[in-house]
Amino acid sequence: MTTRTPPRRLLSVLAALLATAIGGGLLVGSAAASAPTTVGASSYDDEIADAKKDQATNAEKLEELQSNLEDTDAAITEAAEKLQALEDKLPSLRKALTAAQEKYTAAQEAYDAALVEQQIVADKLAAAKSQEQALGDEISADEDRVAEISEALAVIARDSYSGSDISSLAVVLGASSSEDFVDDYAARDAAARVQANALAEMEEIAAVNRNREARQEAVREEIQRLKLEADELVVTTEAAKQTAQEAKQAAAAAKSEVEGAVAEQESITASLEAQRAAYLKQQKKVEAQQESVRSELRTLLTKAAAEEAAKAAAAKKKASSSSSSSATVGSSGSPLAFPTKVPYITSSYGMRYHPVLHYTRLHAGTDFRAYCGTPIYAAADGVVLWAKWRAGFGNQVMLNNGTYKGQTFATSYNHLTSSVVSAGDVVLQGDLLGYSGNTGTGTACHLHFEVYLNGSTVNPMSILPAIP
16 A cells, blocks of 8 residues: 655655755765755645645545455456356256257157057057957858758758658659659759758858957957057156156256356346446546646645745755754655565565675665566655666666655665656656666666665665565
């Protein structure tokens, strides 16, 4: 989080610069530099204080919005993961549904076929019953014919034999004439043939009827068997149909449930995305307000510094003898913020073996990991003393940050690829100064950050806040 400092601090910096420019005294980086001070009050103090309040309010809003965005992004990620998990399940559910539908279709076809078979059996049964009836009618008619034949035979027997055993000789002897004999013999022969034919017909009718009865019985048995088979097939198919329908309903229900969950997740995601868009829109608006306030603050500080420069120049001697009138920074905490967004120390302040020069010497700053092109920010409010190439340091930005606990206070940012500020620019804590690189004496892209108190380097970590 950006450290906020009293509104008069940067005013003191500007005034000190102008005052020393007039007096020809201050050189940041010199061990003999004196502490610039500010005397009196500026007529811009109230406006500056208001601008600082607005700046602090906007910063709090931005922090809150950033936190909301992070929470929303996390919620969107979680919703997206759930959505993906649900969508991953859909293919298997659709496959199961397709299988259930195919099973249902097969069962339905089998059921329909069984119904057709059952109808065929029913038609066969009807035909067989009709055939059975016809056979019965034929048998009944033949029985009537047998009765008629039997009666005719009885008549013939009575007429022919009249109850006596008459021989052929008796027939001959009893004839009154040869003509009578012939007629009587012919009649008797005809009756015998009729009787023989009738008996043969009766035997044939009996044989036919026995065959009909056998056929009738076989048809009845086959019909009964087919009927039972068809009934069993219908029962089995009905069960299969019921199972398939249940499987289809279960798969459809599962699909509906998952698709409902997917729809819900999509709705949640859309809502979160809309919320995120609203936060981003609000963030852009607050950032624009913040930039406007920072621009206004720079203008006010520059005007106030010019106003106080005259006072500072006139009271330079007095200010040099009394540190109590110096404008101090960070009395309630660190005046510095980290110069990189993600601070990670790669080399600390202190004596070390130089990786390029190959001898032990003071490493006069703290190295932060900053891959090539990483944005580098002002650690505190200040005025750019220079932004130029310096031997060993490469592209360097030097800031005069006023005073800290009665001592001149400056910071430098080294080995930059490029800078975006120029000498005399007023910068606020968190303003972009340039981009990291490997210019000067170095082995890889990084930021070499130095802090000066009264012109001498000190360990930056003694003033910076603890790394979160």
